[in-house]
Amino acid sequence: MTLMPRPLIPKPTCLTADLMRILWLSENYPPRRGGMAQACDRIVGNLRQAGLQIDIVFFTNSGHSFKSVQQTNGRLLVVPAGDSPGHTLNCLYNYLSDPMHRAEYSHIVAFGGYLPVMALPVFKAWLNSRAITMLRGNDFDLGVFSAQRRALLADAVNISETTCVLSSEAQQKVALLFPKAKLKLVANGVDSDSWRCESCDYEAAENWKKQNPAENRLTIGIIGQLKEKKGVIFFLENVLQAGLHQSFRFLLIGDVEPQVQEWLDTKTDRLCVEQLPFLDRFELLRWYPVCDYIALPSHYDGMPNVLLEAGALAIPVIAARVGGISEVLPETQQQLTFHPGNADGCREALWHAARLNSEERHKIGESFAGHVARHFNSQRETKGYLKIFNAL
Incomplete structure (x- = not known):
């Protein structure tokens, strides 16, 4: 079967929220534990409240079949990550390109992790989307000292329209290692109104x-x-x-x-x-x-x-x-x-x-x-x- 490229999404100077649909790839999302899952939930939730349509792909170590859950301003797609990354990502692309639930994505986000970073350059090309890499903690700190993961990071960062980091220290380190990276610093946040002791x-x-x-x-x-x-x-x-x-x-x-x-x-x-x-x-x-x-x-x-x-x-x-x-x-x-x-x-x-x-x-x-x-x-x-x- 010949892979037919999708028509390029036009790039106006500024896309309004109603024209955006974002594919968000993450290995960390509730019910998974830890700070990255918590941050992913917070960031996606707040962006959806701001009007963005976001479909989350959550790669999980449990289960054997895809599961799609409709959420406010987007979907949650739970994808079992088996032993073969290539198999997992090919099956994900098959799902995304199926006419039954196919969507045109203006942006694709790799929210840290191994599979999201691996998938980003390929999916950016196949889905004709703008790419954003969001580096979190271990992605860079540990990834740069693994030859395979460093190569994946370089590939993702260099093809991304924007790479987001959490601190000026990370911004400096990434810039020195990947001079072509287009970096933006967005610090984590906390909602002090809801996060308080009674x-x-x-x-x-x-x-x-x-x-x-x-x-x-x-x-x-x-x-x-x-x-x-x-x-x-x-x-x-x-x-x-x-x-x-x-x-x-x-x-x-x-x-x-x-x-x-x-x-x-x-x-x-x-x-x-x-x-x-x-x-x-x-x-x-x-x-x-x-x-x-x-x-x-x-x-x-x-x-x-x-x-x-x-x-x-x-x-x-x-x-x-x-x-x-x-x-x-x-x-x-x-x-x-x-x-x-x-x-x-x-x-x-x-x-x-x-x-x-x-x-x-x-x-x-x-x-x-x-x-x-x-x-x-x-x-x-x-x-x-x-x-x-x-x-x-």
């Missing part, structure tokens, strides 16, 4: 603290996918090295990587650690107020949702100055930060955190909340992406 959340937090007394320790929360790349072992080792294990209690919430759990199991006699399983985002609202600090000691990272969530709730953060983290934290928190992997700097930040009294922590937290509300709100994020789509 009185019942604060009450639940206080009750838990009464039932689990910290014995004059400050509580540091570490939330999310607790992997080695997140610097969990590095951070806790430096707590011990600094002799601060009597000053802090640690609340770990999320899926713990086996090697991290093995390490934790050997330190139960020295570290005060409370562990909770992975919780849905809004379930965390009763646990954030338990924490005096949130820790983000990542060796490399993009712009973690936890960072903005903590900021919106006025909780100070102890963090590595990496990726978008250093751009989000205001000047008032600089003494709580350190260069990624720098043990001396990490211990200095911990000592500083231990010395701050409750009034000082409150003042830092309130400054952080105002900074996030002004500069990292979800409305600003949505406007940034709308501007990109409208300009292509």
